[in-house]
Amino acid sequence: MPLPSAPHLLSPALPDELTDRHTPTERDTDARSAGRRRARNLTLPLVLTGSLAASMQVALPAAAHSPASSPKPRSSVPAPTPPKAAPAPLAVQAAPAQYTVESGDTISGIASKFGLATASVLALNGLGWSSMIFPGQVLLLTGATASPDAAPSTPAPPVQAASTYTVVSGDTVSGIASAHGVSVAAVFAANGLSSASIIYPGQNIAIPAAGAPQAAPAPAPAPPAAPPVQAPQTPQSITPMSSEMRANAAVIVSTARSLGVGDYGIVIALAAAAQESSLRNVQYGDRDSLGLFQQRPSMGWGTPEQVLDPVRATKAFFGGASNPNRGLTTGLLDVPGWQSMSVTVAAQAVQKSAYPDAYAKWEASARSWLAELG
Structure with a gap:
């Protein structure tokens, strides 16, 4: 019985080169195709790696050492700010003997300009903390105590x-001084004060120990050599009148003439009004003081409206038979012997000011104003 024909089962395994039925040309083509496939398989992982590196911001080995890709160091500590230069100290001018007030001036500003204490300038000129100054007014500066901020010219002896x-x-x-059992002179010496100095609430006063050096008492003032009705013997500056001052001075002069008051009484009244209000009918003052003469309603000088009436206020200042506050206030004509008193003493007898010597500096101006107004 013949065997079936199965050549593929009976044929022995032959080498590839013997079984390869491709021609040389076909083999070359297959080799090139295989090489391209291998190249694609190698390229794909590199492309994916570069994409992942870019998305994760990770440097590839080739870029890791590139200076352009190196991150710049950051500091969390801010750069120090250079310190600002300290402002230059204000220059302090040497204080003249007198100073003429200019528009915009204040007592504290004038004192600071010349290195003086405001309280000392006020005391030297007989002014209070509520007093007003006006352009053209002459202030005394010689003798005012230096401000604590100004360098002392000579050191004071320790007390x-x-x-x-x-x-x-x-x-x-x-x-x-009395409450602490020491003399007034000792308190003056311990604090660099004088009889013209002003003390104020909140100020600290040094109380000297027993046996501390005391200032020599001031000599008693000599009596005036000439009658007070004469012009002052020491030269004084004349303060020019503004239009407001002139109008109020004219009211004082005309009211005094209607009452029969002579020139000396008018000079006293003008000096008093100049010191109290700078010849202005002001609606404010120390406590409830008002008007030309800073009269106080609480002390019987009239209602606020009456005190602010220049004619009535002038009549109240002179008093006498025409005193609108008879029995309540004392006017110049009610003071015995006022004609022989100095301007400041006569004015103080009516005004009873905390600065009894402040009126004297206005005498020369008051005489000049009266001569000008007639």
Whole structure:
């Protein structure tokens, strides 16, 4: 029985080169195709790796050492700010003997300009903290105490202080000295004060120890050599009148003439009004003081409306038979012997000011104003 024909089962395995039925040209083509497939298989992982590196911002080995790709170091500490230069100190001018007030001036500004204490300038000129100054007014500066911020020209001798006392409203140097059993002169010496100095609430006063050096008492003032009705013997500057001052001075002069008051009485009234209000009918002042003469309604000088009436205020200042406050206030004509008193003493007898010597500096101006107004 013949065997079936199965050559593929019976044929022995032959080498590839013997079984390869492709021609040489076909084999070359297959080899090139296989090489391209291998290249594609190698390229794909590199492309994917580059994409992942770009999305994750990771440098590839080739770019890791590139200076352009190296991140710049960051500092969390801010750069220090250079310190600002300290402002240059204001120059302090040497204080002249007198100063003429200019528009916009204040007592504190004038004192600071010349290195003086405001309280000393006020005291030297007989002014209070509520007093007004006006352009053309002449202020005295010689003798004012230097400000604590100004360098002293000569060191003061040390004074042994046992304690300090804080000033309260209503205090006086003499009262403080008496309460602590020391002399007024010793308190003056321990604090660099004088009889013209002003103390104010909140100020600390050094109380000297027993046996501390004391200032020599001031000599008693000599009596005036000439009658007060004469012009002052020492030269004084003349303050020019503004239009407001002139109008109020004219009211004082005409009212005085209607009452029969002579020139000397008018000079006293003009000096008093100049010191109290700068010849202005002001609607404010110390406590409830108002008007030309800073009269106080609470002390019987009239209602606020009456005190602000220049004619009535002038009549109240002169008093006498025409005193609108008869029995309540004392006017110049009610003061015995006022004609022989100095301007400042006569004015003080009516005004009873805390600065009794402040009116004298206005005498020369008051005489000049009266001569000008007639």
